[in-house]
Amino acid sequence: MENTPRPVAQPPAEFTKRRVTREGVLPWITTPILLGLLILVWESYIRLAGVSPLILPRPGAVASAWLEMLHDRRAWHHTWMTVYATLAGFAYASVIGVSLGVLIARLRWLELTLNPFIVATQVIPKVALVPLFVLWFGFGISSKVIVAAVLAFFPILTNTAMGVKSIDEGHRDVMVSLNATRWQVFRRLEFPSALPYMLTGLEIGIVLAIIGAVVGEYLGGNAGLGHLLIARLNAFETDQMFAVLIHMSLLGFLFYFAIGALRKILVPWHASARARV
Amino acid sequence: MADATHPAIQFRDVEKWYSTRDEPVHALAATDLAVAEAEFLVLLGPSGCGKTTIVRMIGGLIVPTSGEIAIEGQSLWRQGQRQAPALADLGMVFQEANLFPWLTIEENIALPLELKGTPKAARRDRARTLAKLVGIEGFEKRWPRELSGGMRQRAVIARALSYDPRILLMDEPFGALDAMTREAMNLEMQRIWLSTRKTIVLVTHSIAEAVFLGDRILLLSPRPGRVDLEVQVPFARPREPDLQSTPEFQAIVRRLRHRLNEIS
Numbered sequence: 204m205e206n207t208p209r210p211v212a213q214p215p216a217e218f219t220k221r222r223v224t225r226e227g228v229l230p231w232i233t234t235p236i237l238l239g240l241l242i243l244v245w246e247s248y249i250r251l252a253g254v255s256p257l258i259l260p261r262p263g264a265v266a267s268a269w270l271e272m273l274h275d276r277r278a279w280h281h282t283w284m285t286v287y288a289t290l291a292g293f294a295y296a297s298v299i300g301v302s303l304g305v306l307i308a309r310l311r312w313l314e315l316t317l318n319p320f321i322v323a324t325q326v327i328p329k330v331a332l333v334p335l336f337v338l339w340f341g342f343g344i345s346s347k348v349i350v351a352a353v354l355a356f357f358p359i360l361t362n363t364a365m366g367v368k369s370i371d372e373g374h375r376d377v378m379v380s381l382n383a384t385r386w387q388v389f390r391r392l393e394f395p396s397a398l399p400y401m402l403t404g405l406e407i408g409i410v411l412a413i414i415g416a417v418v419g420e421y422l423g424g425n426a427g428l429g430h431l432l433i434a435r436l437n438a439f440e441t442d443q444m445f446a447v448l449i450h451m452s453l454l455g456f457l458f459y460f461a462i463g464a465l466r467k468i469l470v471p472w473h474a475s476a477r478a479r480v
Numbered sequence: 481m482a483d484a485t486h487p488a489i490q491f492r493d494v495e496k497w498y499s500t501r502d503e504p505v506h507a508l509a510a511t512d513l514a515v516a517e518a519e520f521l522v523l524l525g526p527s528g529c530g531k532t533t534i535v536r537m538i539g540g541l542i543v544p545t546s547g548e549i550a551i552e553g554q555s556l557w558r559q560g561q562r563q564a565p566a567l568a569d570l571g572m573v574f575q576e577a578n579l580f581p582w583l584t585i586e587e588n589i590a591l592p593l594e595l596k597g598t599p600k601a602a603r604r605d606r607a608r609t610l611a612k613l614v615g616i617e618g619f620e621k622r623w624p625r626e627l628s629g630g631m632r633q634r635a636v637i638a639r640a641l642s643y644d645p646r647i648l649l650m651d652e653p654f655g656a657l658d659a660m661t662r663e664a665m666n667l668e669m670q671r672i673w674l675s676t677r678k679t680i681v682l683v684t685h686s687i688a689e690a691v692f693l694g695d696r697i698l699l700l701s702p703r704p705g706r707v708d709l710e711v712q713v714p715f716a717r718p719r720e721p722d723l724q725s726t727p728e729f730q731a732i733v734r735r736l737r738h739r740l741n742e743i744s
Contacts (some may be wrong), residue, residue: 373578380539380593382564387514391595395582472582472623 204357221257222290260442269446282450284427288344288416289458292351300356300408301401304363305393314364325357330418337423346423351415355408366400367393399473402466408418417451486553488647488679489515489538494547496533506704507533510547513698513707515681517646520673522694523683524736526744530705531683535649538681539572547676552646571640571678573650577632579624579639585611586620589638596643609637613675615668630661637672647679654689663721666692670718687736688724699736701743709739 242262248254249261256264272278307314333350340346370393378388420429428451435444466475491513498505508530515521523531536542537549537649540562544707549556551566587594589610590603598606611617614634616627626631633653640648654662666689673680673693690697694713701708711732715723725727 371578373574373576374542374580376572376574377578377580377591379541380567380570382562382567383595383597387595391591392580395580398582470582472625 257441260445264442265445265449268440268442269449272443272446272450278431278450281426281428281431282454284344284347285413285416285420285429285451286454288347288351288419288427289409289412289454291344291348292353292415293355293412295348296355296359296408296412297405299352300404301363302360303402304360304404305367305397306424307360308364308367321357321360324353325426329353329415333418334424336419342424344424346424347416347419347427351412354415355412358407358411359404362400362404362407363397366397369400370396376392395470399466399470399475402462402470403475405465406462409462410455413451413455413458460467486550487514488519489513489681490516490548490550490551490553491534492548494537494544494548494549496530496537496542497545508537509704509706511707515647515679515702518677518679520680520682520693520695522690522697523681523700524685524687524690524697524740525700525705525708526685526702528705531700532651533705535572535651535681535683538647539570539649541572562736567671568643569646571643571645571648572639573633573648573653575607575655577624577636577656578627579580579632579635581624583614583624584620585622585624585627585635588624588635589620589642591639592643593718606642607638610641611635613641613672614638628661630657630665631664633657634668639668641672641676641678645678647681650680650682652683652685655685662686662689667700667721668692687733687740691729691732691736692719692724697736699739699743702733708743709736711736 237438245259247260260268303317307317329350332353333346336346336349340349372394374392375388378392383391416427417429417432420427422435424430427449432444432447432451435441435447466473491511492589493510493512495510496506496508498507499579505726506691508711511534523534525531533542537544538551538556539558543557543560552569554563554569556563556566579585580591583591584696586604586607589607593603593606608617611620614637616631616634616638619627619631619635624635627635632654635652637648654665657665669680669682681688682693691713697711697713698707699709699711700706713732715729
């Protein structure tokens with residue numbers, strides 16, 4: 204960082220930084236160990252209990268099925284369909300969730316009017332509505348995009364609204380006394396202040412978007428990882444089904460960490476950007 | 481522009497009522513007040529005496545119930561609308577150091593200039609000059625959370641000075657600081673005042689701070705808030721910390737404390 208003429212005030216910040224770095228190394232050691240342990244238990248369970256590979260394939264079989272999958276162009280096509288449905292649904296959910304969140308946080312009457320409906324969209328089990336979406340929007344990609352968007356929308360909305368509502372009154376006073384315009388208040392105060400909350404919403408939202416896309420693929424159509432998983436299951440290719448499952452999980456990790464990286468770039472000042480997830 | 485004909489701040493019959501759940505609260509009885517150009521005025525009093533209400537009204541954050549407020553001769557409110565030209569002469573320093581945590585110290589100091597559309601290079605130069613003036617040189621690129629409370633408060637003062645307002649309003653700016661930092665900040669304030677000659681209105685509940693810094697002290701009494709006692713402080717500047725142990729200084733402190741005990 205910067206070199207300062209007065210190192211007296213420095214130690215606390217430096218101290219925190221070093222400690223976080225050291226802590227940050229820990230998961231890189233513990234995760235492989237725990238994962239290895241899990242695989243060991245898995246393998247020995249199959250050997251000792253003599254489980255049929257149709258019920259539970261061996262870790263080695265799953266690994267080779269997954270490597271095979273990586274060389275299969277059709278598998279990549281399915282992956283791309285799921286990625287597309289997830290990201291498109293997530294994009295719709297973000298745009299609508301963030302803008303509606305900002306609006307209901309600022310307009311009390313709008314919040315009171317819309318609240319019953321927003322809560323309704325959440326308490327209705329959305330997975331049960333998926334067949335209806337398929338009926339309305341077809342077996343193609345659009346029904347998956349919509350399921351993903353509907354699932355991801357709510358946490359993005361509520362977190363954004365909470366972020367805009369939690370703006371410090373003292374900060375507002377500063378902007379008022381500086382005679383800031385409405386746009387300046389939004390751009391310089393409300394948006395940056397609510398951003399950490401929004402990112403939390405997006406973090407939850409992206410995970411739900413994947414779930415939405417995959418559930419959509421389970422129930423209709425002939426593309427996507429959800430469809431592939433069901434197809435493998437129906438063919439009793441359990442090892443390949445597990446490979447799809449791993450593939451999906453890795454995709455989820457990738458998206459989730461992408462938002463985490465976004466947090467480090469966008470809100471480096473916030474406590475949440477310093478802690479590792 | 482200011483000329484000799486009007487004071488820096490003027491209250492004419494300014495009164496404030498707050499509506500609450502139970503019954504209206506009379507925060508400030510009709511008050512006349514004039515703060516001269518380059519005067520250091522201190523508002524002192526127990527809680528609920530309306531001292532914060534007064535500075536927040538001067539700063540345009542609270543609308544008076546009745547009466548008129550003029551800043552450098554310009555009305556602050558006209559038909560319920562805050563008047564921007566009057567606000568341009570005001571800089572506010574609040575009780576908590578409310579820097580924006582997402583801006584560096586330098587960006588925080590220059591925020592008022594950014595809102596006014598000053599170019600980036602000029603903003604940075606100004607921020608550096610001010611950081612030096614308030615004694616936080618070298619911390620320009622840091623986040624507010626990396627600074628101590630005293631240094632954050634210095635940054636807030638620098639922010640209020642950035643656009644060179646003629647009047648500085650300070651609402652218990654050192655209330656959250658420990659006694660030693662507070663004393664250092666008092667000396668710092670005097671130095672800043674001597675080098676900038678701004679009109680300053682300072683709210684405090686520390687009698688020693690009031691007597692050490694003020695040209696004039698208004699002691700306010702509560703329910704409803706009103707000016708109870710006015711004291712001129714005769715000491716020449718710059719005032720040294722040792723002044724506080726002189727009998728003259730102690731006499732003023734004693735007089736204020738006795739009155740404060742009677743009214744609160």
